[in-house]
Amino acid sequence: MRRTAVLGSAGTLIAGTLIAGAIAAPAATADGRHHNNGSEARGVQLAAERAARAGIDWTDCPADWAIAKPIQCGWVTVPLDYAKPNGKKIKLAVDRHVSTGTKAERQGALIYNPGGPGGSGMAFPKRIVTKNPLWTKVANAYDFVGFDPRGVGHSAPISCIDPQEYVKAPKADPVPDSEADKRAQRKLAAEYADGCAERSGDMLPHMTTPNTARDLDVIRAALGEKKLNFLGVSYGTYLGAVYGTLFPGHVRRMVVDSVVDPSKGNIWYQANLNQDIAFQSRWDDWKAWVAENDAAYHIGNTPAKVEKAWLKLRAAAKKSPIGGVVGPAELIGFFQNAPYYDSTWALVAQTWSDYLGGDTQALVDAAGPDMSDIAGNISSENGNAVYTAVECADAKWPTSWRKWDRDNTRLHKDYPFMTWANAWMNLPCATWSSKQRSPLDVKTGKGLPPVLIVQSTRDAATPYQGAVELHKRFKGSRLITEKGAGSHGVTGLVNPCVNERVDAYLLSGTTDRRDVTCAPHATPKP
Secondary structure, three states: OOOOOOOOOOOOOOOOOHHHHHHOOOOOHHHHOOOOOHHHHHHHHHHHHHHHOOOOOOOOHHHHHHHOOOOEEEEEEEEEEOOOOOOEEEEEEEEOOOOOOOOOOOEEEEEEOOOOOOOOOOOOOHHOOOOOOOOHHHHHHHEEEEEEOOOOOOOOOOOOHHHHHHHOEOOOOOOOOOOOOOOOHHHHHHHHHHHHHHHHHHOOOHOOOHHHHHHHHHHHOOOOOOOOOEEEEEEEHHHHHHHHOHHHHEEEEHHHHEOOOHHHHHHHHHHHHHHHHHHHHHHHHHHHHHOHHHHHHOOOOOOHHHHHHHHHHHHHHHHOOOOOOHHHHHHHHHHHHHHHHHHHHHHHHHHHHHHHOOOOOHHHHHHHHOOOOOOHHHHHHHHHHHHHHHHHHOOOOOOOOHHHHHHHHHHHHHHOOOOHHHHHHHHHHHHHOOOOOOOOOOOOOOOOOOOEEEEOOOOOOOHHHHHHHHHHHHOOOEEEEOOOOOOOOOOOOOHHHHHHHHHHHHHOOOOOOOOEOOOOOOOOOO
């Protein structure tokens, strides 16, 4: 799950046999009736049948998609509302790179979702083009398939605010100094929710994780696959959990990496509160690393001194935004990369060090907006719109400001790094005018095979408890724990203890007899 500070500028507020093989019977679980009720279950079956007959017309990707040959692109048509499969349709963009092995070695398609909600999976096939060493064995057996989920990118994209307005800076400091600051942020959040309704209202009731899971099943059918092979990271793990609950008999292999806690009570308000705590812990890990490498960065030789330097930087940017565009909100947007990904530890520290050494522009370039990047700004705004729409539609959110205020004021005292920024990002859900559903009760249904769960213990975006919870709910699953590590997205890191087990599972379906604990991947070097 990706987080950025969102509310805007100085206050202005993402044929024949093949067909038979591709159509699986609709999955029904006792719990799934509400979410895959009779009409929606029939709707997704009908859509899958149509998609299996139509297939995908693979062609070179449009030039402005920046996806070069030999990757190919295509479209899959799905109902906007699965309860009305003959009603309005939308088209989902998909792409693929065919497997590199022989016909005999091929095991089917591996579909990827990177998370968000609001993330595009269209970059996934490039892992074959770039010969990513972590994925060469898997690429030998699988076509790599990416897609833009509904509302994302090229798939009936939604929007909540003008993209150029969305990226303007500096934004208001997320940490309020007064009740007036809170009232201003509440007004911005309500205006953002209204903007979503005005710009994308027809899509909003249907921007749910269960509907994206149904889309995934239609894509499976369009690919001619009897069963799904799926890799989901971050929010993609919740998509996988919902798919596995709605369509347990359609799963062949499923890897979920950096796991959202799928408990009904966690989706999504509590998930964000839990995330604030985990972000603080990982922020502390990074500060300790910066202090250990003070000879390289000269920021502070103890975590306390690094924190003091951070608060000093934050205060200075609040008083006088750096380069006129980087205030506290922009600093959080950039510095949060460190708790997210170990691969950014050195980059963030070096940029900060350069700033302290007099290079202001490096920090402005890293944390400030690029108003000339029209396409990038459209993508950023779209990603945030989808994030908001899905989380607001998936569950009923508290509408009482007193509850939001009490919960976030309490957390901020001990976990100040992300708490208020996260609160304002999600507050549009408190005044959301479109339908809000009840989360699915994720659990094991008939036919669900062993699912491979991969998780680090100090992950900031998806705390470790999420993997433990999904492990309990998916019977027969296996949990690989990367102990003492916290980078978000474990399967993309070099750690043979993890990498070899992911390969074995995807290539042969094998898992260890027991859960496995791996040592952490290598600590970043300055």
